[in-house]
Amino acid sequence: MAHPASADPLTELKQTNTGIENKKLAMWAFLASDCMFFGTLISTHLIYRRVYPDVVNPPEIFDIELTGISSFVLLASSFSMALAVSSAHKGNLKMVRIALAATIFGGLVFLAGQVYEFSHFVHHKHLTLDSNIFGSTFYLLTGTHGTHVAIGVLWLTAHLVHTFTPWHGRQNALDIESTGLYWHFVDIVWIVIFTAVYLVEYLNF
Amino acid sequence: MASTHSPDTLSHPQPGSTHDEPKHTGIWKRPLKPDGLVGWLTTVDHKKIGIAYAVAALFFFLVGGVEALLIRLQLFRPEQELITAETYNTLFTMHGTTMIFLAVMPLSTAFFNYIMPLQIGARDVAFPRLNALGLWTFILGGILLNLSWFFGGAPDMGWFGYAPLTGRQFSPDMATDFWVLSLQVLGIASLVGSFNFITTILNMRAPGLSMMRLPLFTWMTLITSFLIILAFPAITIALVELMFDRHFGTMFFDVLGGGKPILWQHLFWVFGHPEVYILILPAMGIISEVLPVFSRKPLFGYPLVVFSGAVIGFLGFAVWSHHMFTTGLGVVATSAFAFLTMLISIPTGVKIFNWIGTMWGGRITFTTPMLFAVGFIWMFMLGGFTGIMHSSPPVDAQQQDTYFVVAHFHYVLIGGSIFALFSGMYYWFPKVTGRMMSETWGKLVFYTMFAGFNLAFFPMHILGMTGMPRRTHTYQTELGLNGPNLWSTIGAFMLGFGVLMFVAQVIYSLKKGQKSGRDPWDARTLEWVTDNPPKFYNFAYTPIVHARDQFFESKHGKPERRMEKLAPDDHGIHMPDQSWWPLILSIGLFIAAFGMVVLGQPREAFPLIGGMLPEGDFSIWEFTVPGLALTLFAAFGWAYEGPGGFHVHPPASEIQDDEMGTVLRTAPTRPEPNGHSGH
Numbered sequence: 001m002a003h004p005a006s007a008d009p010l011t012e013l014k015q016t017n018t019g020i021e022n023k024k025l026a027m028w029a030f031l032a033s034d035c036m037f038f039g040t041l042i043s044t045h046l047i048y049r050r051v052y053p054d055v056v057n058p059p060e061i062f063d064i065e066l067t068g069i070s071s072f073v074l075l076a077s078s079f080s081m082a083l084a085v086s087s088a089h090k091g092n093l094k095m096v097r098i099a100l101a102a103t104i105f106g107g108l109v110f111l112a113g114q115v116y117e118f119s120h121f122v123h124h125k126h127l128t129l130d131s132n133i134f135g136s137t138f139y140l141l142t143g144t145h146g147t148h149v150a151i152g153v154l155w156l157t158a159h160l161v162h163t164f165t166p167w168h169g170r171q172n173a174l175d176i177e178s179t180g181l182y183w184h185f186v187d188i189v190w191i192v193i194f195t196a197v198y199l200v201e202y203l204n205f
Numbered sequence: 206m207a208s209t210h211s212p213d214t215l216s217h218p219q220p221g222s223t224h225d226e227p228k229h230t231g232i233w234k235r236p237l238k239p240d241g242l243v244g245w246l247t248t249v250d251h252k253k254i255g256i257a258y259a260v261a262a263l264f265f266f267l268v269g270g271v272e273a274l275l276i277r278l279q280l281f282r283p284e285q286e287l288i289t290a291e292t293y294n295t296l297f298t299m300h301g302t303t304m305i306f307l308a309v310m311p312l313s314t315a316f317f318n319y320i321m322p323l324q325i326g327a328r329d330v331a332f333p334r335l336n337a338l339g340l341w342t343f344i345l346g347g348i349l350l351n352l353s354w355f356f357g358g359a360p361d362m363g364w365f366g367y368a369p370l371t372g373r374q375f376s377p378d379m380a381t382d383f384w385v386l387s388l389q390v391l392g393i394a395s396l397v398g399s400f401n402f403i404t405t406i407l408n409m410r411a412p413g414l415s416m417m418r419l420p421l422f423t424w425m426t427l428i429t430s431f432l433i434i435l436a437f438p439a440i441t442i443a444l445v446e447l448m449f450d451r452h453f454g455t456m457f458f459d460v461l462g463g464g465k466p467i468l469w470q471h472l473f474w475v476f477g478h479p480e481v482y483i484l485i486l487p488a489m490g491i492i493s494e495v496l497p498v499f500s501r502k503p504l505f506g507y508p509l510v511v512f513s514g515a516v517i518g519f520l521g522f523a524v525w526s527h528h529m530f531t532t533g534l535g536v537v538a539t540s541a542f543a544f545l546t547m548l549i550s551i552p553t554g555v556k557i558f559n560w561i562g563t564m565w566g567g568r569i570t571f572t573t574p575m576l577f578a579v580g581f582i583w584m585f586m587l588g589g590f591t592g593i594m595h596s597s598p599p600v601d602a603q604q605q606d607t608y609f610v611v612a613h614f615h616y617v618l619i620g621g622s623i624f625a626l627f628s629g630m631y632y633w634f635p636k637v638t639g640r641m642m643s644e645t646w647g648k649l650v651f652y653t654m655f656a657g658f659n660l661a662f663f664p665m666h667i668l669g670m671t672g673m674p675r676r677t678h679t680y681q682t683e684l685g686l687n688g689p690n691l692w693s694t695i696g697a698f699m700l701g702f703g704v705l706m707f708v709a710q711v712i713y714s715l716k717k718g719q720k721s722g723r724d725p726w727d728a729r730t731l732e733w734v735t736d737n738p739p740k741f742y743n744f745a746y747t748p749i750v751h752a753r754d755q756f757f758e759s760k761h762g763k764p765e766r767r768m769e770k771l772a773p774d775d776h777g778i779h780m781p782d783q784s785w786w787p788l789i790l791s792i793g794l795f796i797a798a799f800g801m802v803v804l805g806q807p808r809e810a811f812p813l814i815g816g817m818l819p820e821g822d823f824s825i826w827e828f829t830v831p832g833l834a835l836t837l838f839a840a841f842g843w844a845y846e847g848p849g850g851f852h853v854h855p856p857a858s859e860i861q862d863d864e865m866g867t868v869l870r871t872a873p874t875r876p877e878p879n880g881h882s883g884h
Contacts, residue, residue, distance in 0.1 A: 016407075017407060018407050022332070137457070
């Protein structure tokens with residue numbers, strides 16, 4: 001294959017059978033797999049909620065205002081993530097840094113909310129991993145999602161630091177885009193979790 | 206892995222490579238030595254990784270085989286006391302786990318690695334370092350599972366690990382933790398491998414090699430990879446939940462806390478049934494390569510074989526509850542799963558008819574690979590017939606947990622998967638080593654294995670019908686089970702002897718086998734266009750494909766269907782650099798997993814050095830946290846290092862060498878259906 005020095009390395013990376021870069025295609029495959037990870041966890045939670053509807057009354061435990069706000073911040077960070085990807089493709093490095101920092105901030109706010117929420121539940125509502133089946137499924141599901149967010153924050157921070165090094169180049173826009181796919185996915189999964197675990201508990205059937 | 210550096214071009218001494226100024230990025234210098242121990246530990250070459258997979262898988266195959274022979278030895282005569290009931294439990298658990306996760310799956314992966322990139326005309330897989338990560342996590346996961354023998358005994362609750370048997374209450378020691386954690390490590394190996402193969406097949410095909418021109422084995426690699434990425438999450442989460450139950454007091458499967466053991470069965474079989482197809486689809490791919498070559502006919506009904514493979518993969522997700530008919534699912538669920546199970550025999554039958562159609566009217570030569578392939582069709586059909594029998598819930602209720610089921614799935618897994626994998630090993634041995642395996646010995650191996658296998662497993666049908674239960678370490682004299690058990694054990698040892706002969710033949714042929722030349726079988730697909738064994742850069746040119754079975758068309762077809770060759774430009778061929786990081790990252794995972802096994806165990810229970818350790822229990826700080834830290838460190842080192850790479854300039858003689866096609870200097874202007882390959 002030709003390697004003309006002037007060509008955009010991103011164009012060259014697109015020269016695949018599908019027209020999608022390898023890294024992006026692999027990320028899509030990973031996200032398909034991750035759907036099944038979360039699907040299994042969410043199913044476990046919902047099955048046990050149905051089998052044991054009275055083991056807890058979740059609205060007595062949840063602090064829906066706090067979780068609602070931190071969920072909003074997390075979802076809003078998808079916007080700054082999209083901004084970071086777009087700026088990276090346009091080569092606007094300054095905007096990339098701002099947008100990455102904003103996304104990291106959103107992720108950290110969400111994580112802080114979750115840490116506060118978990119410690120509040122444990123210390124004041126006496127809901128622990130081993131207190132009842134609701135505690136088991138709730139903490140494992142939301143904790144797995146929190147781990148995803150934490151990995152995303154670490155990853156985005158690595159990108160942010162990388163933009164200040166001399167090694168940052170044009171083709172790193174693709175890496176930021178792949179991370180962006182991951183970040184959007186983690187946000188979308190949270191929409192499902194927030195609805196299935198939190199919001200439906202407030203419905204009065 | 207995530208971020209990468211600019212693909213800085215490194216160069217190092219390789220035959221025909223250029224010598225630019227080496228630029229090193231990363232924490233330390235990249236390993237540049239292609240041979241020796243360092244070469245193997247840091248390799249990113251899909252061919253070397255494939256060979257390593259095969260060697261490790263064959264080793265574990267022998268280990269699992271010895272476990273099976275011990276089981277058969279115990280059942281040779283009624284009321285024997287060779288092996289205690291406890292040891293018997295560990296043997297059948299380890300036999301099942303080893304054969305599925307450490308023998309058959311990685312042996313298929315060995316072929317995915319070695320053959321698939323050659324079949325699509327690629328220089329390597331899409332992510333060479335990720336490929337190495339898959340290899341090392343597989344090997345370390347296998348070691349972790351077998352470490353249990355030295356830490357107070359191997360797991361003993363069956364390869365399916367049914368709850369609540371796996372809970373702390375009934376399995377207090379570390380054996381179950383070894384099983385849980387090693388399966389998680391092995392799951393990582395399968396997942397990263399599959400992401401890689403999917404990307405490689407979809408993105409890196411040679412120009413002109415459209416999806417419907419792909420060799421069948423590559424197609425089955427793709428479908429199997431999709432099955433793996435969609436099925437493994439279910440068991441991974443189930444294992445995580447079990448791990449939390451055992452270590453952190455959750456109650457997912459703890460009956461006292463309200464956990465439902467049936468949930469484990471559902472999660473396990475949502476994975477477990479697609480897993481059956483993960484084991485058999487690669488075998489079907491191999492058969493679909495071997496039969497056309499030795500029948501000298503193209504595969505009959507190619508699109509139908511591809512499509513039925515995809516349908517099997519899809520339906521494979523909808524039949525898991527047929528493993529649970531006797532749990533009382535209710536009439537509707539049972540009927541639905543019975544119907545879907547019967548449905549899945551249709552695409553399977555379609556394939557069998559296509560294979561028979563391939564042989565029909567062909568000029569058949571019964572070489573060893575062909576014998577194994579024909580044996581596969583026959584034996585797999587026998588396993589399929591009994592499969593249809595227990596797709597009917599009332600029949601299944603009679604057969605559940607008897608030797609009839611053992612006979613069924615060994616016909617599918619040995620007569621099916623193992624025979625096909627042996628067919629593949631005989632078929633591609635010259636490709637990998639450049640040497641032939643003797644036909645005389647090969648046929649002797651086949652007939653020994655074939656006779657031994659049938660003698661070992663056919664009587665099990667009768668045993669099961671008579672009512673002999675599975676997983677019971679002995680039987681009474683007066684039950685009328687003596688004869689078939691005796692023959693079965695004799696057959697098992699015959700099968701084992703056949704496998705030993707095979708191993709001896711491989712070792713002999715590596716040194717003394719006849720040179721194979723380029724095309725010993727008059728083969729059909731692209732992997733045979735290159736040398737045997739191939740150069741490390743696979744092809745000296747980019748093949749341009751104009752037909753299905755391109756190699757055969759180039760040799761015997763019309764002139765306009767011959768292959769063309771695109772010579773590399775002035776920059777040469779870009780090849781990836783070796784790396785330490787995959788090995789380091791998998792060692793980090795291994796340490797972390799080991800830490801979760803010993804978590805909460807008294808330190809003095811540690812073999813050999815236990816007495817020297819300070820008193821107290823293991824916490825997460827000794828192994829798990831350092832292991833995870835090493836994993837994270839390796840992930841950053843990996844990203845920081847970048848893919849690297851160097852350029853190779855193959856000599857012109859290699860590009861011209863054969864009569865396989867016209868050499869083009871520039872890419873064809875004519876639009877190709879699938880655009881451009883990767884490098």
